[in-house]
Amino acid sequence: MSDVILDIRGLEKSFGALKATDGVTLDLRRGEIHALIGPNGAGKSTLIKQITGEIRQDAGTVSFEGQAIDALDPAARARLGLARSFQVSSIVPEFTALENTMLAVLGAGGGVFRFLRPALADRGLTDPARFHLEQAGLALRERVPASALSHGERRRLEIAMALAMRPRAFLLDEPMAGMGAEGAKDLTVILSDLRGEAPILLVEHDMDAVFALADRISVLVYGRIIATGSVEEIRANPEVRRTYLGEDA
Amino acid sequence: MGRDAALNTAVFAALVAVAFGAHVYGAPYVVTLATKAAILALAGVGLNLALGYGGMVSFGHAVFFGIGGYVTGIFASHAAAGTPVTTFPFTIAGSAEMLGIWPMAMVVTALAAVVIGALSLRTTGVYFIMVTLAFAQMVYYFAISWRAYGGEDGLSFYVRNSFPGLNTFAPLQFFAISAVLLAMAMAFSALVTRSRFGLALQAARANRQRVMASGIRPFALQLTAFVLSAAIVGLAGALYADLNRFVSPAMLSWHMSGEIMVFVILGGVGRLAGPVAGAGVFILLEQLLGGVSEYWQALLGLLLLAIVLYAPGGILGLLARGMRRV
Structure with missing residues (x-):
């Protein structure tokens, strides 16, 4: 059995002239936390919704445990074990x-x-x-x-x-949002344990949490993935520093 | 017994006490009023399942009330005339037996609800209200033009249908039949709302997105609740036809839909005995104020406004709050 649980290939979605998702290819592997970061309006929520089936993509496919799930509605995807939390x-x-x-x-x-x-x-x-x-x-x-x-x-x-x-995979949309420092720390421990249950695609703004938890990070800007890699690689990536983390990160 | 259960039982017991008291004091007219309250409450209990627990604001439930009534009227009138209801595709004879007519009324109503519900539930909010209303009005105008069964004038049948071992013409006995059915519907409603299905249905009312994310389709839940709700209202319609020995398109009109809604809102949306209190108070007001002025419903409107603005839990909500203070 392949280690890739969730496989997203060439996903595209436009709202009028706005390309919210522009050729996104991304995967989630067994036992990992894959963080998805990016500035506000980068299209993170739109991407999550295409994975859950709330929004239909214009092009590309989403496969879950080797099976294309593009034709399934949100309830059917949830029953396959795609568990999400909301922003x-x-x-x-x-x-x-x-x-x-x-x-x-x-x-x-x-x-x-x-x-x-x-x-x-x-x-x-x-x-x-x-x-x-x-x-x-x-x-x-x-x-x-x-x-x-x-x-x-x-x-x-x-x-x-x-x-x-x-769950066979978690989609967690900003689980830390609005939490105090203490709460965020507690939740970080819980999330870290969760990856044993099923891999996590984690959308999060709290960079401390992301750097503490993520095995891999993908950076989404204007609907495109500009980089994917380990914490160190992302921290060192000049394009990511310029567009998102800021020079002082 | 929990506090809510005690309150529900007390409201039901009050209705029964009124009927028995009136019988003892020789006031059969009041017994008949209590019967009317029990039957309308039954319709309210049915609607409450869709409106209160399912969050479906149906403005067309009179269609189910009327269909239940017409099934009763049609079977009874054919039984009296000794003619079959239909000979195609097979012969169905008329019937004057309540135990035969009730299941028939409920099945026909449920079938209508499957069609109306499946189409209406494609919409939500105001559109759902309007679509259910439109279906009810369609059937209303159909009944008006259906000459074979009285058209606009309605259909009378002179003998109340029978129930084995009872004299249905005795007011107290017919009250007992209606009250037992009301109690059964309340018990059924209580079970359903606490069940797995009830849990999912109430979740779908409060947070549709969450229910879908949990792997459950709200449509199937809501359609099922809509059909169950309609079947109970259809049974109430059958009893109401028997009470009056008369059915007319008025049972199908939007006024009737509105009245059933008023029972639920007055008594308390999503509360088991809410429709019982609502229908009771409605009939009480109709009797007390109806004699004073034919515009008594204006006062009812004010009362309804006060309830919606200041006591969204309805009469039952107020009573429950009162009990908590004691």
């Missing part, structure tokens, strides 16, 4: 942390069309959900409505939900 926390606010995680378990495991048995008494849902809440460090907060969780806790809840989807 802005996307949870069900009136559900508790446990219920949110149960939803993810339900999506991965199937059996949605059961009408009579209470879900909260269904250990096929609650046991895995509790397990993943614990993995994300939220075990003590399972009964709290998601709307009452702190910002950092919501980001963790997203991680628990991504874990609950039996």
